[in-house]
Amino acid sequence: MAKWDQIMTAEASSTLQEVGRLIQLARKRRKMSSAEIGRRVGVDRRTIAHLESGHPGVSIGVFMQMLSVLNLTAGFGEALKPEYDLEAIAVELRRARKKGKTSKKISASEVNF
DSSP states (O other): OOOHHHHSOHHHHHHHHHHHHHHHHHHHHTTOOHHHHHHHHTSOHHHHHHHHHTOTTSOHHHHHHHHHHTTOOTTGGGGGSGGGOHHHHHHHHHHHHHHTOOOSOOOGGGOOO
16 A cells, blocks of 8 residues: 555545644644544544644544534535536536536536636
8 A cells, every 4th residue: 555645645635634633723723632622533632633733533523523514515516516616517527528418407506616
């Protein structure tokens, strides 16, 4: 298995570190120690430290449980909804134009560029 630093893009790594920093800030604003939140999440302090430093080996389950304990899950799935997936919308538009097809007209309210 490849090491994370060999396969992870710079953008993904940077974003993960920023998200970890923001999670740490949220924990500290709630005056919670890493040991306390670790108990509530169900992991040890080292795992919390890894998550907050943006280590890519932390499981998505631990990540989501941390957000839940911090009450930060609201709206998290919004960004993944098809209507907000601008890359997929752009691919579909390019494909339709390339084939010369005129699929149904897309209104301005359907595309949030």
